[in-house]
Amino acid sequence: MDTPAAAAPGPGEPPDSPVPGRQPGSAASATPTEPAVTEPARTGPAPTGPAGPGKAGSSRPKPDQPRPSRPKPGRLRPAKLRPSSQGALHIPLRVRFGFLTPAVVILLAIIGWPILFSIWLSLRNADGSSFVGLHNYVSIFTDPSTLTALRNNVIWLVTAPTLACALGLVFAVLAERVKWSTAFKIVIFMPMAISFLAAGVIFELVYQADPNIGVANAVVVGVHDVFAPASHYPNAQPRSTLGYRSDKAGYTSPDSYTAGSVATVPLTGYSVLDLPKSAAQAVTAKPVPGEITGTVWLDLVYGGGGSPGRIDPGKKGTPGITVDALSGTTVVAHATAGADGTFALSGLRPGTSYHLALPASDFSQPYAGLSWLGPDLVTPAIIVAYLWIWAGFAMVLIAAGLSGIPRELQEAAKVDGASDFQIFRKITIPLLAPVLLVVLVTLAINVLKIFDLVYIIAPGSTLPTANVLAVQMWSVSFGGAQNQGLGSAIGVFLYLLVLPAMYVNIRRIRRERRES
Amino acid sequence: MTLTRAGAKVRARSARARSARARSDSGRPRLAARLASRLSSGVVQLVLLLIGVLWLIPTLGLFVSSLRTPVDISGSGWWTALAHPSQLTLSDYVNLFHDQGMMQSLWNTVLITVPATVGVVVLASLAAYAFAWIDFRGRDWLFVAVIGLLVVPVQVALIPVAKMYKYTHLFGSITGVVLFHIGFGLPFAIFLLRNFFAGIPRELLEAARMEGGTEWVIFRKVVVPLGMPAIASLAIFQFLWVWNDMLVALVFSDTSTQPLTVELQGQMRQFGSNIDILAPGAFLSLVIPLIVFFSFQRYFVQGLMAGSMKG
Numbered sequence: 001m002d003t004p005a006a007a008a009p010g011p012g013e014p015p016d017s018p019v020p021g022r023q024p025g026s027a028a029s030a031t032p033t034e035p036a037v038t039e040p041a042r043t044g045p046a047p048t049g050p051a052g053p054g055k056a057g058s059s060r061p062k063p064d065q066p067r068p069s070r071p072k073p074g075r076l077r078p079a080k081l082r083p084s085s086q087g088a089l090h091i092p093l094r095v096r097f098g099f100l101t102p103a104v105v106i107l108l109a110i111i112g113w114p115i116l117f118s119i120w121l122s123l124r125n126a127d128g129s130s131f132v133g134l135h136n137y138v139s140i141f142t143d144p145s146t147l148t149a150l151r152n153n154v155i156w157l158v159t160a161p162t163l164a165c166a167l168g169l170v171f172a173v174l175a176e177r178v179k180w181s182t183a184f185k186i187v188i189f190m191p192m193a194i195s196f197l198a199a200g201v202i203f204e205l206v207y208q209a210d211p212n213i214g215v216a217n218a219v220v221v222g223v224h225d226v227f228a229p230a231s232h233y234p235n236a237q238p239r240s241t242l243g244y245r246s247d248k249a250g251y252t253s254p255d256s257y258t259a260g261s262v263a264t265v266p267l268t269g270y271s272v273l274d275l276p277k278s279a280a281q282a283v284t285a286k287p288v289p290g291e292i293t294g295t296v297w298l299d300l301v302y303g304g305g306g307s308p309g310r311i312d313p314g315k316k317g318t319p320g321i322t323v324d325a326l327s328g329t330t331v332v333a334h335a336t337a338g339a340d341g342t343f344a345l346s347g348l349r350p351g352t353s354y355h356l357a358l359p360a361s362d363f364s365q366p367y368a369g370l371s372w373l374g375p376d377l378v379t380p381a382i383i384v385a386y387l388w389i390w391a392g393f394a395m396v397l398i399a400a401g402l403s404g405i406p407r408e409l410q411e412a413a414k415v416d417g418a419s420d421f422q423i424f425r426k427i428t429i430p431l432l433a434p435v436l437l438v439v440l441v442t443l444a445i446n447v448l449k450i451f452d453l454v455y456i457i458a459p460g461s462t463l464p465t466a467n468v469l470a471v472q473m474w475s476v477s478f479g480g481a482q483n484q485g486l487g488s489a490i491g492v493f494l495y496l497l498v499l500p501a502m503y504v505n506i507r508r509i510r511r512e513r514r515e516s
Numbered sequence: 517m518t519l520t521r522a523g524a525k526v527r528a529r530s531a532r533a534r535s536a537r538a539r540s541d542s543g544r545p546r547l548a549a550r551l552a553s554r555l556s557s558g559v560v561q562l563v564l565l566l567i568g569v570l571w572l573i574p575t576l577g578l579f580v581s582s583l584r585t586p587v588d589i590s591g592s593g594w595w596t597a598l599a600h601p602s603q604l605t606l607s608d609y610v611n612l613f614h615d616q617g618m619m620q621s622l623w624n625t626v627l628i629t630v631p632a633t634v635g636v637v638v639l640a641s642l643a644a645y646a647f648a649w650i651d652f653r654g655r656d657w658l659f660v661a662v663i664g665l666l667v668v669p670v671q672v673a674l675i676p677v678a679k680m681y682k683y684t685h686l687f688g689s690i691t692g693v694v695l696f697h698i699g700f701g702l703p704f705a706i707f708l709l710r711n712f713f714a715g716i717p718r719e720l721l722e723a724a725r726m727e728g729g730t731e732w733v734i735f736r737k738v739v740v741p742l743g744m745p746a747i748a749s750l751a752i753f754q755f756l757w758v759w760n761d762m763l764v765a766l767v768f769s770d771t772s773t774q775p776l777t778v779e780l781q782g783q784m785r786q787f788g789s790n791i792d793i794l795a796p797g798a799f800l801s802l803v804i805p806l807i808v809f810f811s812f813q814r815y816f817v818q819g820l821m822a823g824s825m826k827g
């Protein structure tokens with residue numbers, strides 16, 4: 001092994017073979033263009049190209065610590081190998097391996113060997129005591145909870161990377177048109193720096209079911225109430241001793257009234273403190289010919305006192321309550337109580353008797369918003385949280401790609417009369433395709449392994465519905481079941497799922513390498 | 517700041533585009549078109565402003581909640597506090613800092629993050645130097661193997677490493693967590709640094725060798741100083757990755773060694789009952805990454821771009 005490297009100028013390193021990573025410039029730069037945002041020139045890629053090859057000839061043996069000045073393989077065509085110099089080049093074994101050994105040992109211990117061990121474990125039963133063949137892999141596709149996880153992973157894979165990419169694209173394109181794009185980008189990008197855990201807590205707050213606490217439901221309820229105003233008096237009802245009939249439509253009075261009479265409708269079941277501010281001391285209505293007048297009031301005095309059914313001082317009207325006059329089952333008149341609780345139903349025929357009705361909408365429960373973390377919405381809700389984090393990533397990479405598109409093309413198209421959208425569709429998008437691919441692939445790898453966000457945001461009750469493979473892997477092997485066979489199989493399966501993405505990446509690196 | 521610079525470029529470019537447009541317009545006054553473009557720019561500004569606000573609201577919600585008493589939090593929305601700033605109090609933070617478990621886990625986070633970051637930076641620099649500038653047989657295959665490890669999901673190693681840690685009594689120790697982080701940080705780190713180191717001009721190294729520098733001296737005096745931008749980028753990335761990790765610590769740490777994320781995760785299981793600890797705790801856990809992010813934004817973005825291969 002101590003062969004002087006110069007003596008073996010190339011075994012194992014076919015010159016210029018298209019191996020990923022050989023080309024220093026290619027891999028580190030996700031896009032050919034990032035200068036605008038990242039100054040990659042400093043991080044590596046850019047300077048490499050020119051620096052490497054040309055310099056080969058200049059290498060010289062040095063007296064001490066001779067080193068084979070063989071040019072870096074892969075960056076040099078063999079023809080360029082400079083006159084294989086001065087034999088005695090030779091670095092002591094301990095020097096060479098002193099640099100590598102620690103890293104290699106840890107890599108083998110923490111990744112290399114565990115992969116093999118995982119494969120072995122995945123072919124054995126829960127505690128690893130006997131061989132079960134592919135049984136665990138079959139379980140992935142038959143066990144209901146793992147199957148749910150698999151299905152959710154597919155949903156994630158189809159939606160999350162695409163949406164993040166689309167958002168990133170829109171943000172990047174729009175941000176190009178404003179002066180404060182930097183501030184905007186920082187705001188969008190910031191969630192990238194924080195942990196999934198913190199993001200989970202943040203979104204758990206956002207998704208709180210109570211619209212008074214969770215901002216998502218506050219918005220939903222707010223919008224809903226604009227179109228279908230909420231009642232002010234949920235749970236209130238006419239005093240039960242009066243015998244109002246209650247059905248789905250609301251409450252109907254047992255007594256009937258004719259025009260000119262005065263009705264009283266005392267309500268209970270509602271807190272005095274919750275009355276609207278406009279509510280004023282209730283007053284008895286005055287009889288009006290041709291109308292049924294009356295008072296709807298909250299039949300309670302704050303702090304106690306008063307007698308049931310009487311309009312005592314301290315009792316307040318219930319403004320906004322709707323009172324209908326019923327003839328049979330049809331509503332013939334309609335009134336709304338004022339601040340002091342009085343109402344007047346007009347347009348009635350004299351002599352006919354009517355029942356009063358308080359429609360159910362007077363007392364309906366307020367709209368409570370959506371159950372974000374319930375079984376139906378939990379996965380979309382978590383995907384939204386994911387987009388909040390990763391749209392910034394897509395945006396930064398795409399923005400870097402955008403800045404690399406030759407401006408002349410777009411300007412030429414503009415001069416030729418193309419609309420902004422046409423330019424975007426026909427020029428920008430095709431030129432951005434490589435960057436979009438990188439973003440999609442990266443996000444796809446990321447999404448396949450999604451764990452923290454789901455585990456944290458989904459409450460225990462809906463975690464089974466929101467399950468994904470990484471969470472399932474954790475639960476079966478560490479979260480109780482202790483089934484290391486199935487756990488390992490899921491781990492290996494995840495690895496297999498990621499491999500095609502790696503292949504795409506390697507191809508991209510090769511292509512960029514060829515182009516450069 | 518890179519983003520600033522990008523902004524300047526974009527501005528310069530749009531100025532160019534504008535002048536180009538003006539040129540093409542000369543001759544026929546197109547007031548309507550100009551008005552329309554003004555208007556649409558206004559619309560764009562408004563849309564972006566709304567998006568920006570939308571993006572800030574969740575974090576703002578956490579921050580404001582962390583400044584409210586538990587009674588307020590469960591009684592009304594955090595946005596109501598904006599109208600009554602007097603409700604805000606630091607009492608949750610005071611309680612947090614008196615919470616033994618929380619402070620221990622914050623300290624654990626530091627104890628895990630710092631060595632895991634330093635370890636990766638040191639080991640990866642050494643290895644990357646070897647991969648870039650020391651010839652030995654099989655080097656490229658070894659490097660390809662390292663690249664192959666780039667996308668390996670953590671999940672595939674959890675069970676075997678857990679078994680190994682149990683056997684070696686590393687399970688539940690900070691060392692175990694740190695080692696695992698170093699292991700999974702290395703492939704990307706080596707990949708990033710090797711690509712950067714390979715770009716160092718050959719003459720510099722040759723000159724150093726001529727002067728009799730040993731590999732170690734060359735590494736320390738030439739490669740590391742020149743590679744600082746990449747090393748900084750890597751360090752920040754690794755720092756954030758480890759600081760923000762939950763899964764690894766969830767598996768390998770125990771109650772005395774668990775970092776902040778795991779501790780908070782445990783508290784979350786009873787969300788609502790201890791939101792007064794959870795909100796400031798979560799904010800504490802995100803404020804340090806944010807400080808790092810804002811201070812080293814350029815390096816962060818660089819690392820991110822280079823890392824777009826890693827999952």
